[in-house]
Amino acid sequence: MTFNDIYLLSPEITVVLLAAIVIVVDLFTTNKKIIPIITSLGIILAILLTVTLHVDPDTTTSSKGFFNTFSADMFGLFFKYIILGTVLVVVLYSYEYAEKFNNHQGEYYSLILFSASGMMLLASATELITLYVALELTSLPSAGLVALKRSRNAAEAGIKFLLLSAISSAVLLYGMVLLYGFTGSTYLNEIAAQISQSDLISNPAILLGIILITAGFGFKISAAPFQMWAPDVYEGAPTPITAFLSVASKAAGFALAIRIFYPVFVGTEISIEWGQIIAILSAISMSLGNLIAIKQKNIKRLLAYSTVAQAGYIMVGLAAMSVPGTEYDSGASGILFYLAGYAMTNLTAFGIIIFVCSKTENYSISKFSNLLKISPVLAISMTLAMISLIGIPPTVGFIGKVYLFSAAMDSGLTWLAIFGVINSVVSAYYYLNIVKIMFMGSPEEETDKEVESIPHTIGYTAVILSAAATFAFGLFPSPIIDIANKAIQSII
Numbered sequence: 106m107t108f109n110d111i112y113l114l115s116p117e118i119t120v121v122l123l124a125a126i127v128i129v130v131d132l133f134t135t136n137k138k139i140i141p142i143i144t145s146l147g148i149i150l151a152i153l154l155t156v157t158l159h160v161d162p163d164t165t166t167s168s169k170g171f172f173n174t175f176s177a178d179m180f181g182l183f184f185k186y187i188i189l190g191t192v193l194v195v196v197l198y199s200y201e202y203a204e205k206f207n208n209h210q211g212e213y214y215s216l217i218l219f220s221a222s223g224m225m226l227l228a229s230a231t232e233l234i235t236l237y238v239a240l241e242l243t244s245l246p247s248a249g250l251v252a253l254k255r256s257r258n259a260a261e262a263g264i265k266f267l268l269l270s271a272i273s274s275a276v277l278l279y280g281m282v283l284l285y286g287f288t289g290s291t292y293l294n295e296i297a298a299q300i301s302q303s304d305l306i307s308n309p310a311i312l313l314g315i316i317l318i319t320a321g322f323g324f325k326i327s328a329a330p331f332q333m334w335a336p337d338v339y340e341g342a343p344t345p346i347t348a349f350l351s352v353a354s355k356a357a358g359f360a361l362a363i364r365i366f367y368p369v370f371v372g373t374e375i376s377i378e379w380g381q382i383i384a385i386l387s388a389i390s391m392s393l394g395n396l397i398a399i400k401q402k403n404i405k406r407l408l409a410y411s412t413v414a415q416a417g418y419i420m421v422g423l424a425a426m427s428v429p430g431t432e433y434d435s436g437a438s439g440i441l442f443y444l445a446g447y448a449m450t451n452l453t454a455f456g457i458i459i460f461v462c463s464k465t466e467n468y469s470i471s472k473f474s475n476l477l478k479i480s481p482v483l484a485i486s487m488t489l490a491m492i493s494l495i496g497i498p499p500t501v502g503f504i505g506k507v508y509l510f511s512a513a514m515d516s517g518l519t520w521l522a523i524f525g526v527i528n529s530v531v532s533a534y535y536y537l538n539i540v541k542i543m544f545m546g547s548p549e550e551e552t553d554k555e556v557e558s559i560p561h562t563i564g565y566t567a568v569i570l571s572a573a574a575t576f577a578f579g580l581f582p583s584p585i586i587d588i589a590n591k592a593i594q595s596i597i
Contacts, residue, residue, distance in 0.1 A: 110170040113177040115154045116185055117225050123147035124218035131211025141200050144214045148193045155185045173292065174232040179595040181229030183441055183588060184360045187448050188228070191353045192221045194452050197567040198345045198459055205343075206253060213253060217349060220246035224357035228364075233281045233291040236361065240277070240325075243357055244270040247350060251342040262341030269324065269334045277321025283314030297368045315379060318365060319386075325358035327409075328416040329390040339409035344463055347405060348455035351412050352448045359419060359440055367426060367437055368596055380427025383420055384521050390417030391528040399535050404458060405468045407535060408451075411494065414532060418509060419443055421525055425512040434593055435515060439508040441589035442582070446493070446501035449574045454490040456568035457483050476543040484543045486572035491536040493575050496529045500579040508586075 111118065126147070127140055134140075159182050168177045195217065206213050223242030230236045248270065252263025285291050287310055288299040300311070323331035339347045366379070394414030401407035422443065425436025460483060461476065462468045477484040493502030506529065510522040578585055 107170070110175075113158070113168065113170040113175065116151045116158070116189070117222050119147065119151040119154060120189075120218050120222040120225065123151070124215040124222070127215045127218065128211050131215075137204075137207055137210045140210050140214055141196055141203065144196050144218070145193065147218075148189055148196065152186070152189045152193070155182055155189065158182055169231070174235040175226070175229050176231045177229060179588070179592040180360075180363070181225075183445075183592040184228035184356055185225050187356045187445055188221055188224045188353050191349060191356075191448055191452065192217060194456070194567050194571060195345045195349045198348065198456050198564045200563055202343065202345055202459055202463055202564075209253065213250070216246040216250045216253075217346075220244075220250070220349075221353065224353055224360075227357045228360040230364065231293050233285060233293070233296075236364070237274070237278055237281065240274060240361070243354065244274065247346075247354065250346045250349075251338055253346070254341070254343055256341070258337075258341040259343075260341075262338045266334055266338050273321045273324035273331070276317050280314040280317030280319075280321060283310050283317070287311055287314075293365065293368055319379075319382070322358060322362045323386065325361065326355050326416045326419075327413055328386060328420060329393045329413055332390070332394070332410075332413045332416075335413060336406045336409040339405045339412075340403060340468070344405070344455060344459045347408075348452055351408065351455070352451050355412065355416065355419075356444050356448065359423075359444060362423060363426075363437055363440065364596070366423070367434070367593075376427045380424045380516075380518075383427075384424035384518055387417045387420035387424055387521060388524050390414060390420065391525060392417075395528050395531045395535075398532070401535070402470055403468050404462070404470050404473075404539070407470065408454065411532070411535075412451075414528065415447060415494070417528070418506065418525055419447075421509045421513050421518075421521055424518055424521060425509070425516040427516065435508070436512040438586070438589040438593045439505070439512045441592055442508055442585055443505035445585050445589070446505045446575070446578060449571050449578065450490050450493040450500075450502055453486055453568060453571040453575055454494075456564060456571060457487045457490070459564065460568070470539060470542060473539060473543050475546045482569060486568055487543060488540050489572050489575050491540055493579070495533045495536050497533075498579065499576065501575050501582065502579070504579055504582045 123144065127144055130143060131137070131140060158177050159179070169175065170177070196214065199213070203210050203213050220243055223239050223244075223246070226239035227236060227243060230239050245267075248263050248267040251266050252259050281291075284296055287308060288296045290296055290299065320331065323329075324334070327335040338350070342350065391414050394410045394412070394417060398407050398410035398414065401410060419440055422436040422440035425439070426434055458468070460480075462472050473487070476487070489500060493500035496503045496506040498504075506525065510525050513519070513522040513525070
């Protein structure tokens with residue numbers, strides 16, 4: 106390993122070392138409040154290192170490292186911003202929440218960091234073995250986090266997540282093996298060259314490999330019909346971890362998909378067929394997620410099915426990738442913008458859920474009754490999050506859906522764009538129902554006394570900032586759009 110390798114991997118190395126430091130500090134101190142402070146400072150350092158790589162002009166010419174298995178290009182850096190930003194917000198949310206795990210705070214924060222390091226590596230990996238190792242580094246700590254509460258529901262959710270994650274990883278690995286077997290390389294650029302220079306793309310084994318990789322990827326993003334783990338895991342996991350999984354793991358999953366499919370298969374004979382398959386899965390995810398979410402009374406299960414629908418919306422961009430643009434692929438860059446906006450939106454929603462529901466561990470939607478009277482700031486923030494998830498202006502969710510649906514129409518997938526708009530209208534029913542309960546109350550349950558006083562903590566500040574970002578980038582989306590376009594251009 107050279108100095109350049111260490112430099113390019115510096116954000117990942119920082120996060121891993123930080124996890125080790127957290128474990129050691131947890132062993133030798135009785136003051137557990139110092140652990141989230143150390144974690145926050147370490148994450149900020151990793152973000153600064155990512156910014157350094159972003160602004161370094163030499164990175165664009167020498168971005169590959171560690172035997173060309175890793176690339177610190179703009180694509181990987183974009184996802185590192187999302188992942189590290191999500192981790193920082195989750196840690197801020199956990200300042201008070203993690204006191205429930207007083208004897209296990211070291212494990213709590215270190216597992217988050219180990220999982221985040223895997224996601225970051227996943228976004229930058231350019232070789233199949235590295236991708237698989239990063240995927241496992243992402244999944245295994247996540248299973249531990251899901252089961253950390255040690256309740257019956259948490260244990261069930263953790264076991265379900267671990268088993269289904271292992272199965273999906275095996276399916277994904279077999280798909281990778283088929284690609285390697287017929288191309289003779291594990292490097293994505295070499296696989297792309299082999300496929301473009303031969304008739305391998307018509308080989309049924311290659312097609313099977315693509316299907317298996319798609320199935321494995323579908324589990325990671327909780328897209329239908331691979332979403333069976335999401336409701337139980339979202340309900341059973343600690344709420345900050347639910348927020349972490351809903352945002353960071355989805356971002357990592359789509360980073361994996363774009364890394365593999367964009368350079369290897371887009372522009373080949375099979376790209377149109379692959380796009381049609383993705384389009385069908387997108388339509389199923391949108392419909393299934395929204396229709397089941399309507400009946401939910403538990404807000405964490407509601408957001409679990411919501412994230413299935415959101416995966417469907419994002420997959421519209423994947424389908425649009427089957428017809429690349431002349432300058433850059435608007436479908437792929439639309440995915441990146443939507444993921445950034447989705448991170449702001451979902452983190453806002455889950456932060457408010459932590460404040461309202463975590464004391465009693467009662468996640469009934471009726472707990473939000475008359476929240477406007479108790480905390481107008483949180484009620485307005487939750488409203489912004491809900492209308493952003495619907496796709497109503499002037500929020501970042503509206504710009505993201507316009508971006509994705511426009512890419513679909515430009516690619517000849519007008520029916521999918523119309524399907525997405527219809528599903529957005531359907532989703533308004535259950536999202537606006539939460540808003541109605543906050544503003545007008547609910548006849549099912551009176552306002553809980555535990556909710557009558559909302560503490561103004563650092564997590565409270567993080568919620569406000571996330572909500573403000575949801576609104577601000579809806580009005581001024583250009584900075585994220587520009588970075589997203591540059592990120593896609595870096596892997597073309």
